[in-house]
Amino acid sequence: MEPKLQRLLETIRRLLRRGATQNISRLLGKIHPADIAHLYRYLDPKEQQELFNLIREPEVAGEVLAELDHAFSARLLEQLTGVQISIILQNMPYDDAADIVQNLPEDLAAEVLNLMKDEDSEEIEGLLQYEEDSAGGIMSTEIFSLREDLTVKEAIGSIQKADDVEMVFYLYVTDEHNHLVGVLSLRQLLTVSPATVLRDVMIRDVISVRTDMDQEEVARVVEKYNILAVPVVDESNKLMGLITVDDVIDVIREEATEDIYKMAGANEEELLLGNQAFKIARLRLPWLITNLFGGVATGYLMWLFKVTIKDVIALISFIPVITGMGGNVGGQSATIVVRGFATGKIDMTTLRKVLFKEMRVGMIMGVVCGLTVGLVAWGWHHNPYLGMVVGLAMTVAMSVAATMGVLAPTFFKKIGVDPAIAATPFVQTANDITGILIYFATATMFIQYLK
Amino acid sequence: MEPKLQRLLETIRRLLRRGATQNISRLLGKIHPADIAHLYRYLDPKEQQELFNLIREPEVAGEVLAELDHAFSARLLEQLTGVQISIILQNMPYDDAADIVQNLPEDLAAEVLNLMKDEDSEEIEGLLQYEEDSAGGIMSTEIFSLREDLTVKEAIGSIQKADDVEMVFYLYVTDEHNHLVGVLSLRQLLTVSPATVLRDVMIRDVISVRTDMDQEEVARVVEKYNILAVPVVDESNKLMGLITVDDVIDVIREEATEDIYKMAGANEEELLLGNQAFKIARLRLPWLITNLFGGVATGYLMWLFKVTIKDVIALISFIPVITGMGGNVGGQSATIVVRGFATGKIDMTTLRKVLFKEMRVGMIMGVVCGLTVGLVAWGWHHNPYLGMVVGLAMTVAMSVAATMGVLAPTFFKKIGVDPAIAATPFVQTANDITGILIYFATATMFIQYLK
The missing domain is CATH 1.10.357.20 (SLC41 divalent cation transporters, integral membrane domain)
Structure with a gap:
């Protein structure tokens, strides 16, 4: 355990014992969510719940949950009201939110989905259709794509306006029916003349995976071609989502642990x-x-x-x-x-x-x-x-x-x-x-x- | 095995038997280097060497070698002349080239380094100083960075001029002594006014790793913070290189395999x-x-x-x-x-x-x-x-x-x-x-x- 985290853990434990909730909330606002999630390994169940309830910003709560195991996250949320849960989930990427909803008790899940904005609940319900271990189950749907008939200038304009999309570094290009037809890097956009039409500069040979591909297979594709993200398409090549390499890392770790456990007759659950x-x-x-x-x-x-x-x-x-x-x-x-x-x-x-x-x-x-x-x-x-x-x-x-x-x-x-x-x-x-x-x-x- | 690769394998085998070297060379020019590397699993040693010698472009040869195990790549190269080897290695990223040089017989390695442009051999020799399993040993040194006193307009200009750098998506910002002081995304650059100085828009809290950090530790950092690349700095915080997440994936796979093998008393070598x-x-x-x-x-x-x-x-x-x-x-x-x-x-x-x-x-x-x-x-x-x-x-x-x-x-x-x-x-x-x-x-x- 890093000394920095060790000190943090001790401080938080002390504050929890003293009931200094104000101080904890303030402290949690200053820590990287990944570090908060890391602390959870060392806390007992009571402390875990208390600490979670003291996170003030729903964005931070969402980021912490996204780092934790989904079943565990669902259990932390169960203690809150439906309204609180729906606010936190709406502050998370849809794929993580969907995984957590899947782990909530059925009634609560239905209530939470009802309380959300239609736009959000529809996205999440869409994701719930896919098998958990398939490309569809792990993809993010907040994907940024550009129509092939745009000019470079228009494309840059829409990048400037876009927000709340997962890291943009490959730009996927689609035709008028949202079929995936090409890919571009952001840097490429900057090196051609503004009047160029995307269709004429994009790379047509895009590596993509189908929504129903097994996640291990997806990991192997990403690994083989050394790409940072892979677009996910349906059976008619319509662009449905994006899997970034950080999700792939989780898959690789999980699958390795699963295999190691299984060979010893233990179980990753x-x-x-x-x-x-x-x-x-x-x-x-x-x-x-x-x-x-x-x-x-x-x-x-x-x-x-x-x-x-x-x-x-x-x-x-x-x-x-x-x-x-x-x-x-x-x-x-x-x-x-x-x-x-x-x-x-x-x-x-x-x-x-x-x-x-x-x-x-x-x-x-x-x-x-x-x-x-x-x-x-x-x-x-x-x-x-x-x-x-x-x-x-x-x-x-x-x-x-x-x-x-x-x-x-x-x-x-x-x-x-x-x-x-x-x-x-x-x-x-x-x-x-x-x-x-x-x-x-x-x-x-x-x-x-x-x- | 995918049907596409299966057919490719059969075609190549048939052409090899017939000695149709021209046709093979032409075919190899059209296949993704990762796929060529994949075929190597199914070929016997003689076929492997023959096929490698038929790759015409040094860039493709380099990309194939980068996908294969480094010790194995070194063995494939040993059959060539020093001049040929040095040309291929100069067409590869320095980190991969260094790993291969390390696996060449000492005399040949020295000869090859001698034949390279000074610029290239110095970079490679610099990398050879680091432990193979450390951040320094796996980092790429072709890193693109910007001085903090540049304006956004100047920054975009230098991105347009830059080439041959590993995928640009995080832009690292340094002070006049090449100390790492901040980070920016390419998209951020497009959303602020061209006259802004980088110092005023960059994020100052950069996650970085030290050159001597163990590669497993590096993998854990990248994984924990879900980042796509991590800059590598020396003990005085000077920017030395970059580790991208695709290298991290290799580390995670390797370490998992190593542990699984070890627990059964086998050896990943x-x-x-x-x-x-x-x-x-x-x-x-x-x-x-x-x-x-x-x-x-x-x-x-x-x-x-x-x-x-x-x-x-x-x-x-x-x-x-x-x-x-x-x-x-x-x-x-x-x-x-x-x-x-x-x-x-x-x-x-x-x-x-x-x-x-x-x-x-x-x-x-x-x-x-x-x-x-x-x-x-x-x-x-x-x-x-x-x-x-x-x-x-x-x-x-x-x-x-x-x-x-x-x-x-x-x-x-x-x-x-x-x-x-x-x-x-x-x-x-x-x-x-x-x-x-x-x-x-x-x-x-x-x-x-x-x-």
Whole structure:
């Protein structure tokens, strides 16, 4: 935490305790809204609500809300009256306002929309039609565009008059039916003669996305072409909105966090639950219970080999290392494939290469780890055959695990199940089972040398 | 893969096989450089080099290289003569050129810098001074700034004359010593009278970063304030360069991939190694071998309980589930903490809350899973005491695992070791060991009821 913020936090806490509401309001007027939002991480729920109620200007309140999670923002607003809420939301960009309205209780949302100016509520209701994770769901509709038959002079005139539009740096050009036909930079306008018609100077090859494109896909387009904003069009190429790169950054962060959480069987919705342990546990349990039955299945397999184990009790010393290493290697391969799918670096065309690479890598690592653990087993239990059995089982188990690590997420992707969440329990259980099978099958085969 | 790219790929492959170099060159002139770079994922090394050599315009070659990984770009260039390389690099932004020069063999780098215009090589050598992961290392130095004593009219004049600068949308204002003193948007310039002096209209409160700031920190600043670019200053506030949000996106993606890979014990450098299985295996092995010895240690512990196991062989059926579930729960908590550290959502101030939350969550999940597996054990082996022992051990092991999952990454962060890489093997081994200890200690205690 930065020292500046630390001091601010302490001041605000002190003032809250003293009930010095006037001073807090004055202080909040002087802080960047992003910094106010940042402080929310460190406040408890009561302080969060109190602080929010003390923000005087609706613009600042709106900016703070836009920085916070939308579900959380909705909860902060619920404490206010419908009129207050509608004023704050009308001071926010429509896309953020729509996301918050979506998270309000239905009655309250309807009331708030009713209280707004028709113009505002219509825009917001329009945005509510789109899927939350689609280009339409994250676009801003306050977009500045110019007709292609304007002259440069007229264009500059309308830029001077325009206000309240999201940062203007690309100027989108449309035809008379509002179809997107070109793009210009503001700087370009300044470098041609004032009488030029936009149609003659604009760049016709505009990169755009459709309203129904998935937000991850949008992020990839923006990233690939290194653009600062991408216009959003409907199926007939009508200009509907704009997605700026700061929204794209949020998408990239969110999706990365989501994938990381999912691979561990956690859930990014937890972030909204604060310290509600029961709700968090409920989110994580289905994944854990799946793993639990995988573990029981592995145990059942071991039980089938109980005679072998009773005969050669030394075999138990290598159960954890064989199942553990299979899980690790499988996890590595699965991670590479899942992340590759997410970033677009791996697709079905390049998958075969990845599979063969991971198989080779798994085999090489399997030989190294097999030799290592084999020598350990030989030295420890003074039996070269035990070393051989353990080493061989480890090598085979690791090679199989690497293969499985590629195949399982691919399979889940093909059948339309998110590989990030399904891969781990499946890979782990499959690897435990094959590891144990290979280990005890080899051991049973060589049983006379092990006793 | 998009159908358009798919067709392009097939065409290029066909033309390469036919040796129709003329046609390829012509085709490459018509494709967006980002698309050419995209094709590289699907080509084999020989095709990659051939295709690169067929790009005629040095600008296009430069743009393609800027989209590819820098180490990979350097390898593509190595095949050319020093003169050719220097021409291409001089057609790229200095920051990308510097990153590539850094990856060239030392002799070749020196030769190339020698062949460049002094102006260019000085800029590049200046950039080479900065750490690769710092603001200085990723900033672009082609920055457009205006003196504070200019009038708006003069400012617009110099914008019209300027070319070859990175997208202009924020105009940075400096004093006579090149200190950053303000910022303006291009649109603002158009809305005030031409005679106004910049000093009187600029915004004085500019968000900037220092050249030595870590790139992750830079990403967080840009993200927090939703800005499209951030100026970079030296310790005396002199304007040195600019970081645009598209560079920030690369940083965020890279860091997320790096963390995801590290947590699985893989390495993001693998991405540069293509299919070189031996080198990849060497990168992953140290982490695996650490885990291997963790597994052997767990096995040694089990060996100590061999009498108990021989007495009650049914106990073996629950070894995989107890160690596995501890690892899973510990992994969940560790993932949340490691990701929280990375995104800045968790810091030492909020850690205590996270710890208590994870402990409560772990306990709740431990009770649920303990009951489940306890009932399974009872039903399977027809012994309620076995059910009790297994269930109890599971509950305790999972609670401990969740606690460990928070403490281990915190400990590693405190002593300056990357928690992403260190947490997993440590958490896993610690959990296996405590799981086994708790399980067999409970079992030994109740041994007379289990037989």
